[in-house]
Amino acid sequence: MSAPTDVSPSLISTLPGLSYTDPALFRQEQEKIFETSWIAAARSAELDAPGAFRTLDVGRENVILVRGRDGRLRAFLNVCRHRGARVCMERSGVARRNIQCGYHAWTYGLDGRLVAAPNLNSMPDVDRGEYGLVPVALREWLGYAWVCVADDPPSFEDTVVGAVDHRLGGADVIRGWDIENLEVGRRISYDVRANWKLIVENFMECYHCATIHPELTEVLPEFADGFAAQYFVGHGAEFAEDAQGFTVDGSAGVTVIPGVVEGHDRKYYAITVNPQVFINLVPDHVIFHRMYPAGPDRTVVECDWLYLPEVVRGGQDLERSVELFHRVNQQDFDACERCQLAASSKAYASGGVLVPSEHHIGAFHRWVTDRLAS
Numbered sequence: 001m002s003a004p005t006d007v008s009p010s011l012i013s014t015l016p017g018l019s020y021t022d023p024a025l026f027r028q029e030q031e032k033i034f035e036t037s038w039i040a041a042a043r044s045a046e047l048d049a050p051g052a053f054r055t056l057d058v059g060r061e062n063v064i065l066v067r068g069r070d071g072r073l074r075a076f077l078n079v080c081r082h083r084g085a086r087v088c089m090e091r092s093g094v095a096r097r098n099i100q101c102g103y104h105a106w107t108y109g110l111d112g113r114l115v116a117a118p119n120l121n122s123m124p125d126v127d128r129g130e131y132g133l134v135p136v137a138l139r140e141w142l143g144y145a146w147v148c149v150a151d152d153p154p155s156f157e158d159t160v161v162g163a164v165d166h167r168l169g170g171a172d173v174i175r176g177w178d179i180e181n182l183e184v185g186r187r188i189s190y191d192v193r194a195n196w197k198l199i200v201e202n203f204m205e206c207y208h209c210a211t212i213h214p215e216l217t218e219v220l221p222e223f224a225d226g227f228a229a230q231y232f233v234g235h236g237a238e239f240a241e242d243a244q245g246f247t248v249d250g251s252a253g254v255t256v257i258p259g260v261v262e263g264h265d266r267k268y269y270a271i272t273v274n275p276q277v278f279i280n281l282v283p284d285h286v287i288f289h290r291m292y293p294a295g296p297d298r299t300v301v302e303c304d305w306l307y308l309p310e311v312v313r314g315g316q317d318l319e320r321s322v323e324l325f326h327r328v329n330q331q332d333f334d335a336c337e338r339c340q341l342a343a344s345s346k347a348y349a350s351g352g353v354l355v356p357s358e359h360h361i362g363a364f365h366r367w368v369t370d371r372l373a374s
Contacts, residue, residue, distance in 0.1 A: 011355060012362050015369075017348035020195040020340065025372075026296035027060075029196075033275050033371050035059035036150045038160050040277045040290045043184060043304065044145050047073060051095040051110060055088055057292065061149045063136050064088050066095065068110040073140065075147045076133035081114065082106045087133070099133075108133050142279075143180035143306075144288070160273055167271045169234025174279075176259035179286050182306035183313075186322045190301040190329060194336035195343070196276070196293040197368065199301065202332050203270070203278050203289075204230050205358045212331045215324055219243045219250055220268055226357040229270045236267030236281075246282040247320035248327065253284040254316045255308055260284075274367060280325065284311075287325050297340055303329060 019025055035058065042054045042065055053066040055078055062078040064087070080087050080101040087101045087108070098115060100107040107116040112133035120126065137153045139146045139160075146160065165171045192199060202208070206228035209217055217224040220237040229237045239246070245253030246268065256265065260283045269281040280287035286306040293299050305322050312318075342348055354361055 011353040012359060013353055014351040014361075015197070015365050016351045017343045017345065019351075019368075020198060020343040021296055023296050026195075026293070028372055029368075030059040030293070032374060033059075033368070034293065035061065036148070036154070036371070037275050038139070038146045038148045038153065038156055039275075040144045040273075040288075041065055041075070041147045042145050044073060044140050044143055044180075045183070047145070049094060051097070052093075053088065053090075053095055053099075054092045055090065057294075058147060058149050062086060063147055063149065064099070064133075065138070065145055065147070066099065066110055070111075073138065073145055074110075074112060075136035075138040075145070076112050077136060077149070079134065080104075080106050081131045081133070082117070141180075142174070142288075143182065163273045164271055164279070166233065167230065168269065174281070176261055176264060177257055177281055177286055178259050179288075179306060181309070182257075182286060183309045183311075184304050185285070185307040185312045185318045186305040188303050188322075188326060188329070190303065190333055192299045192301055192333045192336060193297060194299060194333065194340040195296055196291055196299045197364075198336040198339050198343075199291060199299055199333070200272060200275070200364060201361050202336050204228060204272055204361050204364065206231075207355060207357050208335060212335060213328055215248050216328050219246060219324070226355075228357070229268060230272065231357060231360055236264065236269045239266045239268070245284065245321070246324060248324040249320060251320060253282075253321050254311045254318065256283045257285075257308060272364075274364070284308075285321055301329070301333070 039058050041056055047054060047065060047067045050067055050069045053064055055062060055064045063075055064078040065073060065075045067073050078087055080103065082104055085101050085103040087099055095110065098107045098109055105118055106114065109115045112135060114128040114131045137148045139156045164174050168174060206223045207226045209223040219240055221240050222237050229235050240250065243250040245251060247253050265283045271279040276291040278289035288304045288306060290302045291299055305318065
């Protein structure tokens with residue numbers, strides 16, 4: 001797959017159609033992008049008790065996150081060290097004391113250490129530490145557990161924190177939203193019949209906004225001009241003068257997050273953290289998307305709406321703020337599925353073009369091609 005090239009002063013080329021459909025290329029992306037990057041795996045607070053676990057696919061690997069009896073969150077490859085069976089088959093749950101493989105009953109502590117196996121006591125030469133579950137790098141930030149299955153993970157500060165700081169135009173700007181202490185008010189999972197890159201590209205630009213997002217452009221009128229907030233470093237899209245909040249009808253939202261200071265209090269910010277996180281910031285809530293590619297033409301997107309704890313627990317009305325971006329998501333994912341349907345056409349074999357308001361997507365395309373070439 002070749003990198004995009006300039007085709008005119010106004011237009012630059014996209015990735016070729018094959019990059020959205022080819023199973024072999026998808027496997028390369030799993031290996032060279034998703035298995036070497038930091039992936040947002042779960043909301044940390046949802047794994048709140050000893051033994052609470054969640055499993056997820058990261059590239060071609062399956063990972064288990066589990067809360068230890070010491071309160072620490074850990075991650076391991078979900079593979080028994082005996083004969084390679086998947087240890088934990090459930091997506092989530094609570095392990096009472098240990099994690100046991102259902103094949104030969106090799107049993108692991110919540111810290112990953114091998115604690116028992118049939119006839120293990122008759123094999124005193126077996127190092128239980130050496131045959132524990134294989135650990136996976138884990139960091140907690142913004143209230144999420146991020147994992148990287150690479151043997152030598154990249155710098156979290158450079159690739160994740162740095163991406164957020166760069167987009168917002170300054171270090172620690174995101175702290176104002178206090179995301180780690182917000183609570184999930186709503187979660188919606190979308191099964192999108194489209195390649196993961198189409199979803200990233202769509203999220204990054206707003207050339208389509210005037211066409212398919214009438215509710216969004218009513219609240220953020222500058223989006224009707226085609227330039228997304230992400231086109232400019234540090235830029236937040238201004239609310240319409242008559243919009244009281246980031247809601248489907250422009251009415252007032254819920255309690256504003258106290259740390260959102262003047263200058264951010266009537267703006268919308270969008271952030272992409274490659275390869276699978278989108279963060280939307282508005283004064284009274286945060287919308288946090290996590291993408292999980294399931295195939296070259298299928299992506300599962302899990303979207304959290306995060307609010308102040310007192311908003312969620314106090315029963316404030318979340319429907320109008322949830323409905324706005326739920327509609328945006330549905331509109332976006334429909335557009336991505338339209339692109340997927342045509343990606344295999346000979347008319348798109350060489351790809352398409354990006355207009356000036358989409359040129360920043362070219363940087364994402366170069367990021368993808370550079371990772372695949374490494």
